[in-house]
Amino acid sequence: MAAVTSTSPEHVARPVLVVDFGAQYAQLIARRVREAKVYSEIVPHTWSVEKMLAKDPAAIILSGGPSSVYAAGAPFVDPALFEAGVPVLGICYGFQAMAKALGGDVAQTGQREYGGTEVEVCAAGVLLAGTPENQTTWMSHGDSVHRAPDGFEVLATSAGSPVAAFEDSARRLFGVQWHPEVKHSAHGQAVLEKFLYEGAGLAPDWTPGNVIADQVDAIRAQVGDARVICGLSGGVDSSVAAALVQKAVGDQLTCVFVDHGLLRQGEVEQVERDFVAATGVRLVVLDEKERFLTALAGHTDPETKRKIIGREFIRAFEDAARRVVEDAGESGGEVKYLVQGTLYPDVVESGGGEGAANIKSHHNVGGLPDDLQFDLVEPLRTLFKDEVRAVGRELGVPEVIVARQPFPGPGLGIxxxxxxxxxxxxxxxxxxxxxxxxxxxxxxxxxxxxxxxxxxxxxxxxxxxxxxxxxxxxxxxxxxxxxxxxxxxxxxxxxxxxxxxxxxxxxxxxxxxxxxxxxxxxxxxxxxxx
Incomplete structure (x- = not known):
């Protein structure tokens, strides 16, 4: 079986793209959009307008960031983005970069605003309709917008921000100086939802049920009639991934529990007692303690340990695949696919997105060997943990597993x-x-x-x-x-x-x-x- 490129089913919804300008809150913006039941993805500011538009975004949000729009080498926004007809919301630095790109004035006022800041709403418009005339927001900036671009209506001001919010509703362009994604902004979620529902005209229809339906279709299209194995750890992620794939392909799935000796007390028993009893999934348990301890002997570097654990997992799964084929005899075929419970934070922290920093290699992302002998099925790759729990509950995964505290795949080894x-x-x-x-x-x-x-x-x-x-x-x-x-x-x-x-x-x-x-x-x- 030749090594292949890793693939995973993609969600079919048009995404709201969160353009990351280096903000500590970029992931939080994406989360808040999803809380509004609208699908979102994070992309780096280094992407061209053409590349962003190639994803057919339903809307675009420009995040905050640590730079000054006038600093040498500061990220900028191509004005062509605002001519594409896609609704755009600028937040903090994204708001200032938007104003500058469209001909507004951005300058330092000498009055920085950090933390809780009172703003006065002078025109509700679309964005601030239904929110109080005076409200507490969360700000973090030194530069301020002094003049809105032509065609924009000023919606709010603050002591340090002559223009704290603006919009051109005809062109569906909006912006706020504060951080609506932060809970300290009293009406922040309402502002985001105004942009999504009314400014961009999106429906709140990204739900666990829709995620399941989309992924079941995608898994069936990817897998066909091939055999599949799933690396089951007993944790939330792998359990929900397994339940989702089982719903899609039924008996084509065999779950493999690798006892690598890095588990906590009672882990094996919990998998057999809770998950197998609830789902009836076919389970193969492999005792691989010696394999992992031998491979890890003498190694102390964290990245090296993660990569060793990732590699040995795959080697164990390859052995399990051969066993599944042998057990099936003439009625079965080769095992072509491996299911993993990879989540969106795993991808982001492993540098899996363009422009993303490699914080650490997750064993099922950056720790995979180059000669991987499976195609990957990763139905949770675009989800955050709480979204995975919601999908698991919708699938009927036992609450004792869905509510379980996270435990890393590399286990006690890290x-x-x-x-x-x-x-x-x-x-x-x-x-x-x-x-x-x-x-x-x-x-x-x-x-x-x-x-x-x-x-x-x-x-x-x-x-x-x-x-x-x-x-x-x-x-x-x-x-x-x-x-x-x-x-x-x-x-x-x-x-x-x-x-x-x-x-x-x-x-x-x-x-x-x-x-x-x-x-x-x-x-x-x-x-x-x-």
Whole structure:
């Protein structure tokens, strides 16, 4: 079987393109558009107008960004974009770049506006209809629009922004200086929905049911009558991907659970008990602990570990594919497709989009080997995590799986800082089980997105245990709250719960004498340590 180019079914909806000018909120804009039940995708500002229009966008949103429109090398907007007949909304830097491209005046006022800012609505127009005359918005800018382009109506002003919002409704061009995607903008979502529904004339019809119908059709068109295997981890992503593919092709699908030895306590049992019992899917369980530990031996670099895990997953799936063919005998054919639960944040963080920074290679994106022997089926590739959960519920995936806290495909292998060994895995597995047990006991599972437990294997700290000096490992607790993993904040867990977790871990887990709490948001830190 020759290696092939990775492919995945594409959503058939016309996208709202979010043009990223380097904003920390570009992903949030895309999320807010989707919350309005309209499909969106993020593209880099380096794309030409022709390339953007080739995607047949239903509308375009220009994001904020850190630059000044007058700085050398600052991103600019080709005026041709505004002549294409596509509705456009400019936000913050995108608003200023839009004004400048269309002949308006942008300058520094000497009065910066950061954080909560009051704006006065002087004309409601389409964009601000139904919102108060005075409202709190969230701003972050030094430059301001002083004069709107010809043909535009000024909708709002603020102390530091002579023109804080404008629109040319005839040409369907709109802009605001503030960030409507941020919850601190009191009427931000209403402004976005005014643009989408009335300014751009879009319908709120991008729903879980439509996603399922579109993807089932796309999967059937891609797969035909070929056999398919799915790498099932028991987590939300792979489980929903498997359920979606099973709905599309039924018995053509075989799920493969690779026990790579990097799992938490009870993972295998959960897959067999919950997912298989609920769906009746055909499941093959492979014990590959030795394969992975041998391949990881001696390696400490995070990217190297991720790529090794990704490579060995594929090798295991290739072995499973041969087994599926042998079991089917003459009635079956070769396994041509591999299903993966790749999500949109995986693609973005792995540098999968043009202009995207490579933050880290996700094992199922940047970690795939060059000689991949399967075509990929990735029905969730354009979805955020909460959207995946909604699709899973619509498909009838058990709530115990749909609501499960995320767990990375590389498992505990990327939660050990240093070389991965069987001994270190046992230490981390025990500490992780205690943390999960106490969080559940305290009723906090719904309050956190996930709580990675990290072993600093290459770090030793002095402690006192049993009246004697110890030189043990620190364990890190990383509880975070998030909507989609693109941004996150650390969860303020009750001190008494943290105390119980710390006490139990240092009492019950050998070679651990210190428990610490990670209180860093994302950005600047990622959720996982590696």
């Amino acid at each position: 939660r050990i800082i240093g070389e991965v060994t069987a001994e270190r895995l046992e230490i981390l597995r025990a500490a992780d089980a205690i943390a999960r047990d106490e969080l559940t006991r305290a009723g906090l599972d719904d309050d956190i997105w996930q709580c990675p437990v990290v072993l600093l294997a290459d770090v030793r700290s002095v402690g006192v245990q049993g009246d004697g000096r110890t030189y043990g490992h620190p364990i890190v607790l990383r509880p975070v709250s998030s909507e989609d993993a693109m941004t996150a904040d650390w969860t303020r867990l009750p001190y008494d719960v943290l105390q119980v977790i710390s006490t139990r871990i240092t009492n019950e887990v050998r070679d651990v004498n210190r428990v610490v709490l990670d209180v860093t948001s994302k950005p600047p830190a990622t959720i996982e340590w590696e």
